[in-house]
Amino acid sequence: QPTAEVLHYWTSGGEAKAVKALKEDFEANGGKWVDAPVAGGGGDAQAAVLRSRVLSGNPPAAVQIKGPNIQEWAEAGALGDLTQLGKQEGWDNVLPPLLQDIVKHDGKYVAVPVNIHRVDWIWINPEALEKVGGKPPRTWDEFNTLADKLQAAGIIPLAHGGQPWQDATVFETVALGIGGAEFFNKAFVELDADTLKSDTMVKVFDQMRKMRGYVDADFPGRDWNLATSMVMRGEAGMQIMGDWAKGEFIAAGKKPGKDFLCIPTPSNGGYILNSDSFAMFNVTNEDDKAGQTLLASLILGEKFQETFNLFKGSIPARMGVSPDKFDECAVKSMVDLQVSSKAGSLVGSVAHEIAASGAVRGAVLDVVTEHFNSDMTSEAAVARLAESIELAE
Amino acid sequence: MTQKSIPVKQPLLDWLRRNVAKLVVAPTFALMIFFVYGFIAWTGYISLTKSKMLPTYSFEGFYQYIRLWKMTPWNVAMENLLIFGSLFILISIVLGCLLAIALDQRVRAEGFLRTIYLYPMAISFIITGTAWKWILNPGLGIQNTVRSWGWESFSFDWLINSEMAIYTLVIAAVWQSSGFVMALFLAALRGVDSEIIKAAYLDGASLSRIYLVIILPTLRPVFLSCFFILTHLAVKSFDLVVALTGGGPGYSTILPANFMYEMTFRRNQIGLGGASAIMMLATVMAIVIPYLYSELRERKHD
Amino acid sequence: MASLSIQNVKKSYGSVEVLKGIDLDLEDGEFLVLLGPSGCGKSTLLNMIAGLDTITGGEILIDKTVVNDVHPKDRDIAMVFQSYALYPNMSVARNIGFGLEMRKVTKEERERRVEEAARMLQIDHLSDRKPAQLSGGQRQRVAMGRALVRDPEIFLFDEPLSNLDAKLRVEMRTEIKKLHQRLGTTMVYVTHDQIEAMTLASRIAILKEGEVQQFASPQEVYERPANMYVAGFVGSPPMNFVPAAVVSENDKIGVSIERTANGSRSSVFLPLPEDRQNISEWVGRDVFLGIRPETLTHRSDAEMSLNTRLQAFDCQVEVLEPTGADTLTYIELGGREVIARVNPYNTTEPGQTMAFMVDMGKASLFDPKTEMRI
Amino acid sequence: MASLSIQNVKKSYGSVEVLKGIDLDLEDGEFLVLLGPSGCGKSTLLNMIAGLDTITGGEILIDKTVVNDVHPKDRDIAMVFQSYALYPNMSVARNIGFGLEMRKVTKEERERRVEEAARMLQIDHLSDRKPAQLSGGQRQRVAMGRALVRDPEIFLFDEPLSNLDAKLRVEMRTEIKKLHQRLGTTMVYVTHDQIEAMTLASRIAILKEGEVQQFASPQEVYERPANMYVAGFVGSPPMNFVPAAVVSENDKIGVSIERTANGSRSSVFLPLPEDRQNISEWVGRDVFLGIRPETLTHRSDAEMSLNTRLQAFDCQVEVLEPTGADTLTYIELGGREVIARVNPYNTTEPGQTMAFMVDMGKASLFDPKTEMRI
Amino acid sequence: MTDITALPGGKSPWQSAARFGLYTLLLLFAAYYILPLIVVLSTSMKDLDEIRNGTLLSLPAEINFEAWGYAWNEACIGVSCTGLKPYFWNSVAMTIPAVTISTLLGALTGYSLTKFRFRGANLIFALILFGCFIPFQVVLLPMAQSLGFLGIANTVPGLVLVHIVYGLPFTVLFFRNYYVNIPDDLIKAATIDGAGFFMIFWRIMLPLSPPIIVVTVIWQFTQIWNDFLFGASFTTGGGQPVTVALNNLVNTTTGVKRYNVDMAAALITAAPTLAVYVLAGRYFVRGLTAGSVKG
């Protein structure tokens, strides 16, 4: 019997429903699903478990990891090879090139992507917007004006949770919006020191300082979903968060376009991509191998891509899935993905560990969060950022 | 009476008899050598390599240590350890001692109070962390409650203030450990020779004098025990930060254990993690080894 | 210095009555020893005198003032504890001076007095040591010093010598004796060692289960014990109790005792001295004859000729216990094992018959029913 | 029963030599007492005999077999500890029977023997109690019972009476003596109480700092102590050492001592008896005269006429210490404080001059340099 | 200590004021210690509306154990909605052998180290004791490797081994310090009586050990039961101890966050250790006196 022990950290809201869908699909196809959830910290805890499992020579069959982590594990020789299955099912033709880069190592498939999240969303409460007579911002200046209005009306402009990854999420949307895709990649992918220390980066931090002013006092340590519900309840006007936030709205019975608005953060057609994927670790047991194959092929199957992403709020990782059932936000995401991909303004997320390795991401997080939680000047932050990234390598 | 004879020697049996104690200690000792010292050595070695995702074994010298001490978060973590550790130890000992003395005054319901003071030791922060987070959260907990009583300007927002958040860790850690300290002191107070106290009364000393000048100085060993127990708790503190502040605001409340964990598991910097682990161990050793040495020397003359 | 008066003092712990009405009166400068077995309430009484324990009933007067409600520190009493109760964290000098420190005596005055006391007790070279670094005897001296330096109205000692070894005990006993002779302060001393009691006391109070059995001078207690309990408790080896019958023979009243001599049993008549002939109402009744071992010894005609109260008889020796100075000789009298104290040069072998003499002038008679002295 | 031979036995803990070559030979059925001050190595030696401690050098033989490497449980030895070392978790009966249980004696046999031992020690009514519920004396008996029931070759006692009060100690001492007389088993008994040693031993070994000072019968040790250490250790109150000069007067060799009489100082000559006249080489030299308190007493002309070795002199009395049976009288002789044991009826007041006599036949002379007996 | 309040002349008004102050102090701190427990307990008994509308510190309007049942039987942990029940029994299965074995080994080792003082015993003790101070994060990786090598990775026996190893320094410490005060004569007596090493241990030492066994068992039980790090790192899925499951449960939401369930689950998780402290706390203090405090 194909068996798959699946190590994941999808335990909240829509995620949990989505993974349940995968499980049911897997079992319907005769597989045996061994659930290994590790909740907490967006994968922090999971990382320790995975490391210890690999070191003990007993890795789980499928593990939810992503971005450069996949490359690093593959480098270490810990991942299995799915190339054959990939050929069989023609993955080369259905996966966008950016995703292929992520899940392939040395030209071999070592992981399968599940979805594509867009990170650079603003979630807006339309009632609040109406109350202050504002309209969705298209530039950061407009964003600031709107926020000021909201604040004047006694509404918290920006719902935010003070956790490093949330700070970084906001930061990268600002960086993309102010610097553009080229700047973004140069800074965070190529780690170019000049770019990191550039005036543009100073401006980015200036905007971050403004953002800090739009956040309520109680934000430190707040979970993102609590921030989301602040928007739902109208306590706050906006939240900058990836499209998993939509799952919260939907789960609370809200309708997109009516009860909440989704608009991309101000940027010149940019798109910050985040993608979850399952890496298939080296297993020796035949059942496990069969389980991996089954799981991989299910994950990339159209049916699963559709049901899963409907729950999760993201869009399918493979092309050719009918957008019919998806809501307007998702459809917009699909369209924008194509556009920005062509325009070259598609970037990988730093905060969500797509564009940068764990160490670089951590270095960025350290500085961003330090700046956000203190009265550090933008210049000092920029210097610190360059230094910190240099140390991380 | 029958003639009893002294039996002849049985070499193997004799050997076993003579060495059985060592044989019994051997497994424990072997476990310690391997699982404590072996692992420390392993970590020590790893800290001298450039291991990232998984351990690699090529020697690189002190590269990781140099990096470590250049990193702001590590310096913050060590600074935090200093502040947190000293306050935590000081307050726990003072409070534990005070409560023990208070409980020693033949109070009513002593058993009940003692249980209340002691129970936090029984519960992990994984369990009570949320409760503390709520209590300390300005929007939900004490601040909110006091304001709802009508004192509108009352403010208690340490948890979300990066300057003060480290002190909330102290509050919660003291909550957890001071009861244990109290138990140690209480146990020791109960062992003080009552004739000494009587003698002090006849000498004309007041109650506070008796405690201050006579009883507390005799509890020196307890102070010492508490100091070492608390030191190692402070250095080991990890759950507390995770549960209460998550290291925040920013990374203003991380402790070395959190730093080490983050580096090793989240940022794929096993070598760096190893280096920080060795620094933590060095901190503990600097305090513990003199203690063990004096403890065991003292015992010799018992 | 002060007088001490204990009037019908009672003490109960819960429903247990530990002291059942104690009456003792002490003159200024007397040395009272409280003697009794473990648990009889000696420490309790001492603690009550010191004010360290409340009084359930009765009154304690120091210098004719009732002190029942006076706090210990205001009673001007010093006490030496069985465990010495030295402050372990303080040096010898500080230990001794602590009482003065608490009483706000100036530093110079304090140092002078501490030094004086230390010199008197020959511990001045130990001033800087901690109690843990002292031997038992030295600790005992420090405890004494702590009491001495205060120059109190009354000294209390709670078995201060019981933790010392035999040799040191004898030495310290003599020192306490000398101390009392020099200071003349009223002292109350608790012990369960009767030798200490005998050598130190000006008066002894023998306690048993919270009641005073006899309160008299040591000599009185030794020679005329009020009852069999006191007689048995004081003296080592203890007084022999021989079942005897009071008979009148040749117009003399005396006692008749069964004994073994030359392997056969017979009875021996021991006349009482002149001054004890006044107990004719007891003739024909059973009594216990109390004989101290040192008054029962090998026959010496020379002594017998000098002292007419000595009476001779023969008896078979059963066990010999040489102690060096004397040999304790066990014989059987009246069906009981009886100890005689014999000069080592006058002993025979076990099983042999030997000639003894007993000093009937020092013998006591007890009523077997009430156990009281007749 | 067995003989015991200890041949040049040494023991070191690290660099500290605790026993420095002990030689002792015991016949079957002897009662050896090891006597010495605290820390002299008595327990160490006993532990080595029992096999509880390894031997650094020399040999121990039981019944002529070297047992150096024999495990304690195979030596057939029973031991009574100072602390009794009763198993706190077991009943009295279980405590006594534990050794038999370990040796796989059948249940019936075991019960029979335990009961027998308990009856012999009069603790059969306590069988079901735990040690914590017993008094000191009862515990001591249980400890004895545990040894007794085993019927071993050798009994070892490590200060078994030192935790008891004075009264009980005397009683238990006698019981141990009787026990030895009845069983006839070889016994080794450790104590630092010289009275116990004197009364119990068939031979005494006096230890000091890991060396045997004298190994002889109690009488020999008491009367002819090998050196001043032994002389001072055995006997209570201890032997008086009086600085004296050996002189020859009227053809008789004797000692001359300074003393105070009638308030003025003078010297007194005490001739030595016939059998001690052979020390002419010492004439003119200083010695210590050793006099036991009981041989120095109030003058009695009756006795002096019988015993020519008694010598009379006068001296001023300084302190009196009545112990009941005797009065210890302190006088000054040769510049030292000297104790005389006087009958309570023959005492005077302190400060008065009194007539004494001393038994020179029982006096010892010591070389002041080597401290050895002359 | 002596009853100092009952001394003669000690009943002044000043004294009663001091007494009052004393009780105020004690109660104040009792509030500090009890507060988090009250918050957890009262939240677990409220329903969701009450939680949302009331303040945190208010007491529940009515006592309601619904959340408890839900946490025990139905709450979702990851994709499986089994409640805490199976994980609770995992913890039991892990804790009992780990506590038993580490206590027994600690007792044996303490006994050997104190009653058979072979050369180097003190050094060995010091080396073992040092294990108390090792931060657990340090050993995660090498431990994972070792467990894999031993073939017990990701199993309950593996976790049991880990807890035994890192519990041993504490159990050895407790037992050694306790046994140091048991007279050596007892061992000598038993040796002469013919009992061997294990017989003495079994028949003499163990029966004397209940006070320190209580301390050790309480200590080990709470440490092992409360462990999160090892449980989270060395087990996955259905084999996890209850603390890990609790963490997963609290972080698993399907729609609304049910704080009352979270709190009920926390209390269920804490129940065994709480019970142990409340029931045996008295012996704990007593045993501490006997065991680890000297002087």
Ligand SMILES: Nc1ncnc2c1ncn2[C@@H]1O[C@H](COP(=O)(O)OP(=O)(O)OP(=O)(O)O)[C@@H](O)[C@H]1O
């Ligand atoms: N606090 C107390 N509560 C109850 N009973 C007590 C208390 N203190 C003493 N006792 C009892 O009172 C009795 C007398 O005790 P006390 O200490 O006075 O005896 P003691 O004569 O000094 O004996 P020892 O010679 O052993 O010191 C004992 O039976 C003891 O058990």
Ligand SMILES: Nc1ncnc2c1ncn2[C@@H]1O[C@H](COP(=O)(O)OP(=O)(O)OP(=O)(O)O)[C@@H](O)[C@H]1O
């Ligand atoms: N295990 C040991 N290590 C080092 N020295 C020891 C040890 N055991 C005993 N000693 C030393 O050996 C000497 C003799 O000790 P031992 O116990 O035999 O004395 P003792 O004569 O029995 O004294 P006591 O009358 O006090 O029992 C002492 O000085 C003691 O300090």
Ligand SMILES: [Mg+2]
């Ligand atoms: Mg007493």
Ligand SMILES: [Mg+2]
């Ligand atoms: Mg000894």
